[in-house]
Amino acid sequence: MNFLKNLIGKKEENKEDVPEFIEIDLEQQKSESKILVKTFVLKTYEDINPILNALREGYTIAVIDIKELKSKDIVELKRVISKIKKTIEALEGQIAGFGENTIIATPGFAKIEKGIKKEPEKSSKIETF
16 A cells, blocks of 8 residues: 555656646648649639649649530540640659549559450350351
8 A cells, every 4th residue: 555655646746847738739740641632623624734733743643523524525625635644644644534524644653553354255156267
């Protein structure tokens, strides 16, 4: 029992040395991710500039919704995709379609692994020559 009193007593004596609270700088604790996945919506050709700027910064993977521009003007959509493709090639990155209305563009540090294509089914007919 004396052991416990001594232990508790020592804590109370050292209590003055220890501050009651410690201030933590939360801003210092925050760290930004090295890779950013950012979504974009293409409505017009002018919407391409923020996409290209983000890709040029180097650590952004762009997920681009093309549905609205596709329904408005297919020629303008082709121009946009061509421009993005040229920028991605310069960055040694990759671009790929995901579904019918989404494009993913990555700089050189990321790789897009496309799904395995199914081989066409072989005909059960025997061909003779």
